[in-house]
Amino acid sequence: MKTKVVIGVCGSVAAIEIPRLIRRLRRKGIEVECVMSEAARKIIHPNVLEWASGNRVITEITGKVEHVRLCGVDGEANLLLICPATSNTISKIAHGIDDTAVTTFASTAMGSGMKIILTPAMHFSMYRNPFIAESIERLKKNGILIIEPRIEENKAKLPDIDEILKKVLEELKV
Numbered sequence: 001m002k003t004k005v006v007i008g009v010c011g012s013v014a015a016i017e018i019p020r021l022i023r024r025l026r027r028k029g030i031e032v033e034c035v036m037s038e039a040a041r042k043i044i045h046p047n048v049l050e051w052a053s054g055n056r057v058i059t060e061i062t063g064k065v066e067h068v069r070l071c072g073v074d075g076e077a078n079l080l081l082i083c084p085a086t087s088n089t090i091s092k093i094a095h096g097i098d099d100t101a102v103t104t105f106a107s108t109a110m111g112s113g114m115k116i117i118l119t120p121a122m123h124f125s126m127y128r129n130p131f132i133a134e135s136i137e138r139l140k141k142n143g144i145l146i147i148e149p150r151i152e153e154n155k156a157k158l159p160d161i162d163e164i165l166k167k168v169l170e171e172l173k174v
């Protein structure tokens with residue numbers, strides 16, 4: 001069976017980088033499915049991620065229990081990449097809150113022991129918020145791999161796509 005990555009896309013302006021990341025993963029023979037928060041859909045249209053991934057984008061959990069199919073025990077996916085991860089979603093995951101499609105995937109993946117990588121992206125002032133820093137530490141302690149952002153122009157920016165790709169491939173061991 002093909003290696004599969006689920007990308008959880010949150011409402012950061014960095015979401016516009018995700019189609020390029022998806023294409024790079026697919027060129028490595030990795031299948032990609034995307035799940036988007038409502039805020040993400042205000043920044044980038046699901047059609048773009050559907051075009052890039054070749055798969056229908058999950059924008060809500062339906063009777064098909066998409067989160068269990070992909071991230072449950074023995075789910076289809078090998079890894080959940082939350083990218084970009086907003087301060088909102090980081091705080092929610094760190095506290096077990098699950099009220100968006102992305103946090104439902106995270107909650108399920110945490111419980112099933114799936115590999116999770118998270119890439120924070122936000123203004124530096126948000127990143128420096130002690131509650132966000134604490135939440136990131138909680139996530140690390142619970143086995144989530146954090147790809148540190150680039151601090152530039154007062155922003156905690158998504159790292160280069162190459163760096164994200166490298167970490168994902170390392171974790172997948174492909």
Ligand SMILES: Cc1cc2nc3c(=O)[nH]c(=O)nc-3n(C[C@H](O)[C@H](O)[C@H](O)COP(=O)(O)O)c2cc1C
Binds near residue numbers: 009010013088
């Ligand atoms: C244009 C735009 C850019 C945004 N960029 C970010 C960002 O980079 N990081 C962040 O944490 N929030 C950002 N926000 C705010 C989030 O979208 C907002 O906190 C939202 O509630 C996040 O929801 P989600 O975590 O479910 O995606 C941005 C909002 C807008 C409108």
